[in-house]
Structures are given as C-alpha cells and as structure tokens.
Amino acid sequence: MPIRNLTAWNTMILGYSKIDDYVEVLELFYRMQEEGNCPDKFTFPSVVKAYVKLEDFNGLRQVHCSVIKCGLNQNLVVGGSLVDGYVTFDSMDDAVIAFDEIECKNVVSWNSVIRGLVRATRWEEAWETFNRMINLGESPDHFSFATAVRICGALRSLDRGKQVHAKLIVCGFEGDIFVGNSLIDMYAKCWDSESCLQVFDQMKEKDQVTWNSMISGLVQFSNFPKALNLFSKMQTLGYSIDRFNLGSVISACSGLADVRTGREFHGYLVKNFLDSDVIFGSALVDMYSKCGFLEKAHRAFERLAERNEVSWNSLISGYAQDGSLDAFEIYHEMKLAEDVSPDSFTFTNLLNLCSIHGSLDQGKQIHAHLIRTVGMNHLIVETEFVHMYAKCGELNYAEQIFNGMDERNSYSWNSLIEGYEQNDEPERALQIFRHMQVSGIKPDCFSLTSTISACRKLSTIKNGKELHGFVVRNNLESQGILRCVLVDMYATCGFMDCACRVYNQTSEKDVNIQNVMLSSFIGCGRVDDAKWVFDQMEERNTISWNSILTGFTNSESKDEAFKLFRRMQEENVESDSSTLVTLFNFCANLPALAQGEQLHSHAIKKGLFVYNSVVMDSSLVDMYAKGGSIERARRIFDNMTDRNVISWNAMTNGYAKHGMTAEVLKLYELMQTEGVYPNDSTFLSVLSACSHTGKIHEGLQVFISMLEDFKIVAKAEHYTCMVDLLGRVGLLNEAKEVIEKMPVEPEISTWGALLGACKLHQNIELGKLAADQLFEMDPQNPGHYVLLSNIYAVAGKWKEVEEVRNLMRSRGVIKEPGVSWIDIDNETQTFHAGDKSHPKHKEIYSTLRSLLPRMKILGYVPDAKFVLRNVEDGEDEGESLLQHSERLAIGLGLISFSKNSVIRVFKNLRICGDCHTASKFISKITGRKIIIRDTNRFHHFENGVCSCGDFW
Structure with missing residues (x-):
C-alpha cells in the first residue's frame, strides 16, 4: 500500500463526514494516528462533529485533550467546533473553557458561546459575555443583537434592552427582521406596550414571526380588540394561521368574553384536527370557562388527547367562578390523573368556591389533603385559607392559620381584616389593622378600604375620622379609591355633610367618585340628591346611568325610572345588559309585565340578545314569571342555548311562586341530568314549593339530599322552609323542634313561618310563643301583630284582639294597609x-x-x-267581604277587559281566604282566567279551580 500523507487522510475524513458516516470518520481518525500521522486544524472539526452526532460526550472530551496536546486549542476553527459541540451537550462550563482558550475570536465564536449560555438560561453570564465582546472591540452582527435583546427580555430589564436597541440602530441593524422580532418580544416581556407597537409599526419588512409576536404581546397587554384586528389584517395580507397566533387569538376571545369569535376559531381547529392538541384545547377550555359556557368547556376538555395542569385548572376555575360544586368532582378526578397534580391555582379556585357556598367541610378536606401531601407552605394558598375560614364564620381557624404563617404580606393582613369586617366583627377588624401597623406592614388602599368599611358598620364616626386623618397624614388622599370609600363611610354613618365635604374637596372629580356620591345618596334614600349629582355630571358612563336607575327602581318610582330610561335613549346613551337587567328586575319586583314586555322588545331591536347573555335571559325568565306569565318564562328558558345555575333557579323559583310543585321537582331533576348542580338558592325554591303545596315527603327528601349528597350547609332560610313545610301540614310541635335544634340562630322569617302556621291551624298557645319572639326581634313590623290578632279574632277572642291593637298603638306600630292593583292600558289602578x-x-x-x-x-x-x-247584628257579611281590595281590582278587570283577556291582580299582602274562595266562583261564572299574585305566590283561577289546590 502506498504511503498516505496528512492531506489524503483529511480528505477521506471530510468526505465521510459529508455523507454522515461518522463511525468511519472516527475509524479513519484512529488509523491515521496509528500510522504516525498527527491530526491538524483540518482534521479536528470533522472528528468533533462525529462525536457530537454520535452523542458521545466522553469522546468529545477525549478529542479536546488531543487538541490541547497538538496545541490547536487556540485555533479559531478548532476551538469554535469544540464550543459548538459542548453547547450541543449543554455542557456550558466546558464550552466556556474551550471558548476562552481561543486566541483570536470572531463574531461567530462569540455568538456560539452566548447562544449556549442563553440555551442554559444563564442569562446574567450571557449578558456579561455580550458586553465583553463589545468592550474587546468585536462588531456584533444581527444574530448577536437579536440574542442580546432576547437576554434583556428574559431578565425583564427594560433599561438594558433600550441600550441594546440604541446601539443596534447606530450599527444599522434596525431594519433587520430577525432583530425587529426580538425587540417586539423583549418589549412585550418588559410590559412596554408603546415601544412594542412603535417597533412593529416602523418595521418596513415583516414576516410570520413578526405578526405572531405582536399579536402575542397585545394579548399580554390585555389589548384584546387590537390583537383580533391585527390578526384579521395579517390574514388579509396573506399570512397563514399557525399554532402560535391561534393560541393568542383564542386567549383574546377569552379576555373579551367573545364566545362568538372564539367559536369560529374552534371550528378552524376542528377542521384541521387540532382541537385535541393540549395547547389549543386548553385555550378553548379556558375561553369557554371564562365566558360561562361550561358545557362547551367540558366537551373541549374531554376532546384533549393529553391534559396538563393548565387544562385541568381552566376547567376547575370555570366551574368555581360559576359557583358550581362540580368543580370539586373535577378536582378529585385531577388527583387520580397521571402526570398532573393540583397546584396553588387549583386550591385557590376551590377555596374561593368554598367561601362562596360556605362549604366549610369541603374546605377542611382540602386543608387536610394539603397537610398530608405538600404541606401548608404557600403564601397565596395560606391566605386563601384565611379568607375561606373567615367567610365560613370560622374566624378562630382563620386567625390560627394566619398566626402560623412564616411570612405575611399586606394581602395576608388584608384577608384577615376583611374576614372580621365581613363577619360582623368590625371591632376586631380595627384591632387587626392596628396590629398590622405595629408589625411594620404599611397599610395600603385595600387595608384602609376594609377598615373604613368596618367603621361604617360600627357607625363610629370617631374611628372613621381617625382613619381619614391617617389617610391625610400619609399623603394618600390623592388615591381615588380612598376618597370614594370615605364618602361611602360618612354617608352610611349619616354624616352626609362630611361625605359632601370629601367630595367637594376633590379638585378633579372623575366619574368614579361622582358615581360613589350617586350611590351614597341612593343608599340613604336621598334619590333627589342623587338626581342632582347625576345632572351635574359632565361625563356619565353606563355605571352612572345604571346607578341612578337603580336608585329610582329601589324607591319603586316606576314612572320616574322609565322616564329616566327614555331620557337615556334620547341622549343616545347605549343601554347595556346591566341597564336592562336592572329594569327587568324592577319590572319583576313591581311587578310591571307590560313595561317589561316593552323593554324586551327594545332589547331585541338593539341586538342585545345576539350574544345570548345568560344573565339577561335569566332576568327575563324571572320577570315574566313574577309578572304572571309563567308560560312565556318557560318558552324563553327553553330557547336558551346555554343555561347556568342562575337560569335554572329563575325558572325553578318561578314555578315555585306559581305553586307548580310538580314542575319544580321535574326541573330539579332535569338540571342535574344536564350537569348543572343545584346550589343553596335552588334548594330554597324547591323547599318553598314543597311547603306551599304540602309535599312533606318530597320536601324532607330534598332537604336531606342537600345536606348529605350535595354537602351544602343549610342556612337559616332553609330551616325556615322546613318550619313552614311542617307547620302548614299541622306538624306544629315538629316545626317548633326544628327551630330549637337548628345549628344557626332562627331569623325573623323562621318564627314568622311558625306564627303563620299557627294561624292556619288555630294554635293559640304556640302562636303566642312565636309572636312574643317576633315582638322582641322585630317590634316595628305590623305583620306579626296582625297575624296574632287574626288568630284571636277567628277564635272570637275580641278582648285579646284589642290587647294586641293596644300594644301596637303603644309602640307606634301602624298596620300596613292591604293594597291591590291592576294595570289597565299601561296605567296602574290601585285599591x-x-x-x-x-x-x-x-x-x-x-x-x-x-x-x-x-x-x-x-x-x-x-x-x-x-x-x-265584631260584626253588628243584621250586617251583611258578604257585603263587607266584597269590599276587600283584591275583589275591587277583579271587579275593575271584569268591566275593562274582553272576555278572552287574562285578569292579573297584585296584592301587597297575603290574599284572604274568602277572596280566594270568591275568586274561584267568579272565574267559573264569568268564564274568565284570573291570576292573583300576593306577597307569597301566584294563584291561577280558572273554571272554578285554583292552581294552589286550596293549599297555600
């Protein structure tokens, strides 16, 4: 065999390297040395590449030793290949050593080592290396600048980023797409939206990455409308939809609660078989959850081929925000799933749900789970436990956790202060506030807001003024939120002069403090003053209009409320869903069915139902149900494409008010079948329906299910329903026993239910007991006196009747007169x-x-x-009874409406038994349908029969 020189060996080694035969490269490398040939600067780069491609890290280190022995470690090409090799193996310490050994470095070698440090997330070292390159006189290229900009973004260092930006402009790289894209990303990470948009707008040439980065940045800045507009423009210019921009725009839809556009993107994902992708699918789950479309969120979740913490938490968060206890079931499924574990976000949502429902047992289970597993060492989770226990009334637990926290920030203190304030322990809230000051934590706006609210509850103007002084001394009076809460505190305490003074001392009154002044006047019933403030406002937002509307609706100034709404339209102020919901609720509570129908028509004309607002639809269901048109309410309910627990409750409560217990029980079962779990309000409606129709067996079953199956802690209202249920069927002793054993304090309504049952069944002794409790708890309510008086009157005990009336007079209690009304040609006629x-x-x-x-x-x-x-001898009892207000309203309806029209009458008190009987006979004789809504429920009279079955 002829003698082969070094050039021949290098040629063969390079040739095999080019065809990716790295094993042969190494074989030749060893053979050439065995034959006495020493590798040179042309040999080593191919050998280094072979070890890297074969993933042989030890071999790479061995060849590095050979390079050093051959004295070639200072060579730029050889040293550069070693740097690249070590970077590939993520061995940055070796890469830096190899780099430092190079004698004459160029921009490529600098870029390689900086790239490696970035890849290893050694950001500060990468930044120092970039600066060293500059200081040593090396001229950066576009890759150097792009990497440096990326480093600044990772470090969230806006100042450094702007320095690099200025230098690259001087060096002429401002127009480079690669550099421009990095700048957009850096400014987005540093939350400089203005610079981010400026770079984007100044880029003469853009690519797909440019558009994607800008859209992602806008979503991060919560500029969701612009993100969607930019996405639309990008498509118009011919750029494609890809994984990156799709995730951003779905997040934008989530931020805007724009489920309509979100559905379009969902359709695109389905067509392209991407909806099962964990990134896109999780974004869909998040979007539908935040928009309140939980069924769609759950379906998107079920479609996922893989589920991560984000997808689980998005679904749990959606159910938690909707108040659905189904969130706990999903949480239990998450615990059983592989490769995922509940995190602080999971527990925060669940604990907040416990707070909403008062689900103390669920909260304790989560607490126990954390203690058994990861422990209680997360500040946010610990704070949420403080909040949850406080919301559930377990303030000792709340303070115990607070005291055991290794670290407390202002949020922790605020949670405890808020807990005591909201649990009607404002004095303790003030004490905690003072402890916070002593501990060195400076109170912030939130601390002061809760503490000033505590003063409001205590009606102690002295403490309130002290806090006001604290605000002034600490130069916090410029904080708008504090001025607002001070106005509210003074107003609620009855010091409207002080409230007005704080308001007037505000040099620049923005719409926020003006709105607070509005609500303050409304809160103390000074609607005229609120109207004056409203008229003085130079700028009014929808909140302003909605606030003043709320004031008039709360004062039951029907004519004024609707006049104001017409003025709102005349001034071309667009009413929103809140405006209409306020008015729908107003119409429901009056009730005013005709006006409600007009508003409904207005909402349709304005297109406010295009997006299928669950809240608005639910308020419509409530309005029609309370207005007496239960059939219309059901049609709206059935046409709702998405229903939440509020929607189901509105329909359930409507049927309950109309005495249609069978329908209530059907809905109660159906909502669970459709995956909507009943909440405490649902059970109130179901139990109320059962009590009003004597369905004692069903009522008891529902109550037990609420406690045992749904783990809902019964409130006083639920026990009141049980008292009413037992009392109405004559089980008065059992009803009294419920009151004696209930774990919460009986409310006025609880004793009122017992008193009402005693009247129904003429139990004088127990009625007197209930009345005595009510006279002590609510001495100015005339209804209690009237009920006891009625019990005595029916029993013919006129002496006792007179004693009750004398007691009323001595206490200055005035009996509320019975009033009935009927709407004729959009005008209310009262009797x-x-x-x-x-x-x-x-x-x-x-x-x-x-x-x-x-x-x-x-x-x-x-x-x-x-x-x-006491009827005088010879006096006609029938003549006396036909003068009752509801009978007179029926009479007007008979002479005013055509025979096919429904007569709707409303009464502020309970319909009397004789008028109930008479209405049945009138409906049979006249062939008319008569609907009477009293203070408790609706009665549908038709052909001599009432819908209540004479049990009410």
Missing part, C-alpha cells in the same frame, strides 16, 4: 279595602254585587272569620 275613589267605583260594586247571588247558588258561603271585626 284599598272599601275604596270608592275610582271613577268607576259604582260600576265595580254593582258588578261584584250582581255576582253574589249566582255565587251563593253554586255554593259560595261568605266566611265570617275573614271579616276580622
């Missing part, structure tokens, strides 16, 4: 008992009198016990 003020009163009385003989023929007998006074 009192014996009323003869109506222009048609003669015709009304004549019509009612003409019906009496026919009613008696059919079996009607005037019920003397509802006369409720």
Whole structure:
C-alpha cells in the first residue's frame, strides 16, 4: 500500500463526514494516528462533529485533550467546533473553557458561546459575555443583537434592552427582521406596550414571526380588540394561521368574553384536527370557562388527547367562578390523573368556591389533603385559607392559620381584616389593622378600604375620622379609591355633610367618585340628591346611568325610572345588559309585565340578545314569571342555548311562586341530568314549593339530599322552609323542634313561618310563643301583630284582639294597609279595602254585587272569620267581604277587559281566604282566567279551580 500523507487522510475524513458516516470518520481518525500521522486544524472539526452526532460526550472530551496536546486549542476553527459541540451537550462550563482558550475570536465564536449560555438560561453570564465582546472591540452582527435583546427580555430589564436597541440602530441593524422580532418580544416581556407597537409599526419588512409576536404581546397587554384586528389584517395580507397566533387569538376571545369569535376559531381547529392538541384545547377550555359556557368547556376538555395542569385548572376555575360544586368532582378526578397534580391555582379556585357556598367541610378536606401531601407552605394558598375560614364564620381557624404563617404580606393582613369586617366583627377588624401597623406592614388602599368599611358598620364616626386623618397624614388622599370609600363611610354613618365635604374637596372629580356620591345618596334614600349629582355630571358612563336607575327602581318610582330610561335613549346613551337587567328586575319586583314586555322588545331591536347573555335571559325568565306569565318564562328558558345555575333557579323559583310543585321537582331533576348542580338558592325554591303545596315527603327528601349528597350547609332560610313545610301540614310541635335544634340562630322569617302556621291551624298557645319572639326581634313590623290578632279574632277572642291593637298603638306600630292593583292600558289602578275613589267605583260594586247571588247558588258561603271585626247584628257579611281590595281590582278587570283577556291582580299582602274562595266562583261564572299574585305566590283561577289546590 502506498504511503498516505496528512492531506489524503483529511480528505477521506471530510468526505465521510459529508455523507454522515461518522463511525468511519472516527475509524479513519484512529488509523491515521496509528500510522504516525498527527491530526491538524483540518482534521479536528470533522472528528468533533462525529462525536457530537454520535452523542458521545466522553469522546468529545477525549478529542479536546488531543487538541490541547497538538496545541490547536487556540485555533479559531478548532476551538469554535469544540464550543459548538459542548453547547450541543449543554455542557456550558466546558464550552466556556474551550471558548476562552481561543486566541483570536470572531463574531461567530462569540455568538456560539452566548447562544449556549442563553440555551442554559444563564442569562446574567450571557449578558456579561455580550458586553465583553463589545468592550474587546468585536462588531456584533444581527444574530448577536437579536440574542442580546432576547437576554434583556428574559431578565425583564427594560433599561438594558433600550441600550441594546440604541446601539443596534447606530450599527444599522434596525431594519433587520430577525432583530425587529426580538425587540417586539423583549418589549412585550418588559410590559412596554408603546415601544412594542412603535417597533412593529416602523418595521418596513415583516414576516410570520413578526405578526405572531405582536399579536402575542397585545394579548399580554390585555389589548384584546387590537390583537383580533391585527390578526384579521395579517390574514388579509396573506399570512397563514399557525399554532402560535391561534393560541393568542383564542386567549383574546377569552379576555373579551367573545364566545362568538372564539367559536369560529374552534371550528378552524376542528377542521384541521387540532382541537385535541393540549395547547389549543386548553385555550378553548379556558375561553369557554371564562365566558360561562361550561358545557362547551367540558366537551373541549374531554376532546384533549393529553391534559396538563393548565387544562385541568381552566376547567376547575370555570366551574368555581360559576359557583358550581362540580368543580370539586373535577378536582378529585385531577388527583387520580397521571402526570398532573393540583397546584396553588387549583386550591385557590376551590377555596374561593368554598367561601362562596360556605362549604366549610369541603374546605377542611382540602386543608387536610394539603397537610398530608405538600404541606401548608404557600403564601397565596395560606391566605386563601384565611379568607375561606373567615367567610365560613370560622374566624378562630382563620386567625390560627394566619398566626402560623412564616411570612405575611399586606394581602395576608388584608384577608384577615376583611374576614372580621365581613363577619360582623368590625371591632376586631380595627384591632387587626392596628396590629398590622405595629408589625411594620404599611397599610395600603385595600387595608384602609376594609377598615373604613368596618367603621361604617360600627357607625363610629370617631374611628372613621381617625382613619381619614391617617389617610391625610400619609399623603394618600390623592388615591381615588380612598376618597370614594370615605364618602361611602360618612354617608352610611349619616354624616352626609362630611361625605359632601370629601367630595367637594376633590379638585378633579372623575366619574368614579361622582358615581360613589350617586350611590351614597341612593343608599340613604336621598334619590333627589342623587338626581342632582347625576345632572351635574359632565361625563356619565353606563355605571352612572345604571346607578341612578337603580336608585329610582329601589324607591319603586316606576314612572320616574322609565322616564329616566327614555331620557337615556334620547341622549343616545347605549343601554347595556346591566341597564336592562336592572329594569327587568324592577319590572319583576313591581311587578310591571307590560313595561317589561316593552323593554324586551327594545332589547331585541338593539341586538342585545345576539350574544345570548345568560344573565339577561335569566332576568327575563324571572320577570315574566313574577309578572304572571309563567308560560312565556318557560318558552324563553327553553330557547336558551346555554343555561347556568342562575337560569335554572329563575325558572325553578318561578314555578315555585306559581305553586307548580310538580314542575319544580321535574326541573330539579332535569338540571342535574344536564350537569348543572343545584346550589343553596335552588334548594330554597324547591323547599318553598314543597311547603306551599304540602309535599312533606318530597320536601324532607330534598332537604336531606342537600345536606348529605350535595354537602351544602343549610342556612337559616332553609330551616325556615322546613318550619313552614311542617307547620302548614299541622306538624306544629315538629316545626317548633326544628327551630330549637337548628345549628344557626332562627331569623325573623323562621318564627314568622311558625306564627303563620299557627294561624292556619288555630294554635293559640304556640302562636303566642312565636309572636312574643317576633315582638322582641322585630317590634316595628305590623305583620306579626296582625297575624296574632287574626288568630284571636277567628277564635272570637275580641278582648285579646284589642290587647294586641293596644300594644301596637303603644309602640307606634301602624298596620300596613292591604293594597291591590291592576294595570289597565299601561296605567296602574290601585285599591284599598272599601275604596270608592275610582271613577268607576259604582260600576265595580254593582258588578261584584250582581255576582253574589249566582255565587251563593253554586255554593259560595261568605266566611265570617275573614271579616276580622265584631260584626253588628243584621250586617251583611258578604257585603263587607266584597269590599276587600283584591275583589275591587277583579271587579275593575271584569268591566275593562274582553272576555278572552287574562285578569292579573297584585296584592301587597297575603290574599284572604274568602277572596280566594270568591275568586274561584267568579272565574267559573264569568268564564274568565284570573291570576292573583300576593306577597307569597301566584294563584291561577280558572273554571272554578285554583292552581294552589286550596293549599297555600
């Protein structure tokens, strides 16, 4: 075999390297040395590459030793290949050593070592190396500058980033796409939206990465509309939809709660088989969850081929924010899943849900789980436990956790202060505030807000003024939120002069403090003053209009409320869903069905139902149900594409108010079938329906299920329903036993339910006991006195009746007069008992009198016990009873409406038993449908039968 020189060996080694036969490269490398040939600067780069490609790190280190022995470690090409090799193996210490050994470095070798340090996230070292390159006189290229900009973004160092930006402009790289994209990303990470947009706008040439980076930055800045607009423009210019921009725009839809656009992107993902991707799928789960479309969120979650913490937490967060206890079921599934574990975000959402529902047992289970597993060592989670225990009334637990925290920040202190303030321990809230000051934590706006609110609850103007002084001394009075809360505190304490002084001392009154002044006047019932403030406002936002509308609706100034709404339209102020929901609720509570129908028509014309607002639809269901049109309410409910627990509760409560217990129970089962879990409000409606129709077996089952199956802690309202349920069917002793054993303090309504049952079943002794409790708890409520008086009157105990009336007079209690009303041609006609003020009163009385003989023929007998006074000898009881307010309203309806029209009457008190009986006979004789809504429920009279089945 002829003698081969070094050039021949290098040629063969390079040739095999080019065809990726790295094993042969190494074989030749060893053979050439065995034959006495010493490798040179042309040999080593191919050998280094072979070891890297074969993933032989030890071999790379061995060849490094050979390089040193051959004295070639200072060579730029050989040393550069070693740097690249070590960077590939993530061995940055070796890479830096190899780099430092190079005698004459160029920009490529500098870039290689900087790139390696960036890859290893050794950001500060990377920045120092870049600076060293500059200081040694090396001229950076576009790759150097792009990497340096990336380093500044990772370090969130805006100052350094701007320095690099200035230098690259001097060096002429401002127009480079690669550099421009890095600048956009850096400014986004440093939260400099203005510079970010400026770089984007000044770039003469853009690529896909440019658009994606800018869209991602806008989403990060919460500029969701611009992000979607930019995405649309990008498509117009011919750029494609890809994984990066899709995730951003779905997040933008989530931020805007724009489920309509989000669905379009969802469709794109489905068509391209990307909806099961963990990144996109998780974004869809998050978007649907935040928009309140939990069923769609769950379906998107089920489609995921792989689930990570983000997807699980997004789903849990959605259910938690909706108040659904289903979040706990998902949490338990997450614990059983592989490769994921609940984190602080998971527990924060679940603990917040416990706070909302008062689910103390669930909160304790989570607490126990954390102690058994990762421990209680996360500041945010510990603070949420403080918040949860405080919300559930377990302030001792809350303070115990607080005291055991290794670290406390202002958020921790604020949570405890807020807990005591919201649990009606404002004095303790003030004490904690003072302890916080002593501990060296400076109170912030949130601390002061809760503490000033505590002063408001204590009605101690002295403490409130001290805090006001603290605000002034610490130069915090410029904080708008504190001025707002001070105005609220003074107003609530009755010191409107002080509230006005704080308001007037505000040199620049923005719409926020003006809105607070509005609500302050509204809160103390000074609607006229609120109207004055409203009229003085130069700028009004939707909140301003909604606040003043709320004031008039709360004052039941029906005409003024609707006049104000018309003015709002005349001034071209767009009403939003909150405006209409306020008015729908107003119409529901009046009730004012005709006006509600007009508002509904207005909302449709304005396109406010395009996005299928669950809140608005639910308020419509409530409005129609309370207005007496339960069929219309059900049609709206059935047409809702998405329903949350509020929607189901509105329909359930509607049926309950109409005495349609069978429908209530059907809905209760159906909502669970559709995956919506009932909450405490649901159970109130179901239990109320059962109590009003005597469904004791069903009511008891539902109550037990609430406690045991759904783990909902019963509130006083639920126990009140149980008292009512037992009392109505005559189980008065059992009802009394519920009151004695209930774990929470009985409320006024609880004793009121027992008193009402005693009246129904004429239990004088127990009625007196309940009344005595009510006289002590609520001495100015005339209803309690009237009920006891009625019990005595029915029993013929007129002496006791007079004693109750004397007690009322001595306490200055005035009996609320019974009032009934009916809407005729959009005008409300009101009647009192014996009323003869109506222009048609003669015709009304004549019509009612003409019906009496026919009613008696059919079996009607005037019920003397509802006369409720000592009837004189010879006095006609039927004549006295037909003068009741609800009977007069029916009479006006008979002479005003056509035979096919429904007569709707409303009464501020409970319908009396005789009027209930009479209404059945009137409906049969006249062939008319009569609906009467009293203080408790609706009665549908048709063909001589009432929907309540005479049990109410």
